[in-house]
Amino acid sequence: MPIPIENIYYLLCYAWNKLEEKERVYVSVDDKTELVDLFAKILINGTKILLKRGIDKSYIDYTDEIVGVKGKLQISQTLKSNLLFKQRTVCTFDSFSSNILNNRILLSTLYSLSRTKGLDRELKKELFKLQRMFSGIDLIQINNSLFSQIKLNRNNRFYGFLMNVCQIIYENTLPSEEEGIFKFTDFTRDERKMNQLFEAFIRNFYRIEQNRYTIVKKETIKWSFNSEDQESFQFIPKMETDITLENGTEKIIIDAKYYRETMTINYDKEKIKSNNLYQLFSYLLNQEDETLKTMNAKGVLLYPTIEKEYDLQYKYKSHMIEIRTINLNSNWKLISERLREIIV
Structure with a gap:
């Protein structure tokens, strides 16, 4: 069973760190809503808010x-x-x-989305109407490098949310066999993209929704190796955690893993995926620096599931190692409670 559309929206807004904008850009979602319709609704509602405020000029x-x-x-x-x-x-x-980069990207996205196969007809009409309200603004050939050129400030920060939406539409829109017509690919079927989204969502959720741990970050961990040849270290792969939570006395390392096929731990002959466990174990051993919080650091392997939750717990010396799952098909309140429970 796929992740509900509404939950996909929550994941994205946390990953983008745009929760305030999510509340302002209300989007009604039902079971029949397709992913492309969701992004069209978000872009339509967000653009209407922007037009009421007045589009940016420079x-x-x-x-x-x-x-x-x-x-x-x-x-x-x-x-x-x-x-x-x-x-x-x-x-x-x-x-x-008003013919600035932000507006040109927005108009060009409205244009391509209105010509996307499978989009709801009423939404297409809304997109065509909005395009007519951007007079004096030129269409542009969008590429990923343009999004890094966008300049935001206190007065135009709402564009940040819309540009996030435009970028994800751009990254998942391809030309169709018909000239001038596009097709939207379902990125939830792409394990690599969903793994990045899942990781960013978990990290930003803990940045926003808890205050027990003052530090929430990716952490680069150095290997506890010695060598007389310092140049040899260039051949050792970099170790970087997905999420490290830390305060003055406690530390948790979370490795967030997304798998599309089963949406849960792969219970084959190996049970838990061995590479995941080796990686987490390596993080815990190499981050030790004789301080109490590193010697007692907890490691968590976190998987999504839509069927059954798992809470497995092991111990190595002073390190607790936990295997946890989170049901992305459940009510958002339950997802939030589950994530808080994991770090207690």
């Missing part, structure tokens, strides 16, 4: 051929084009405009 540099002189005169280009006798010049000048 100064943009233009270089153009004009009558007279404006801004900075581009002498060489003007002379090469033989424009002076026409009383025209090539100048670089700035203009206060």
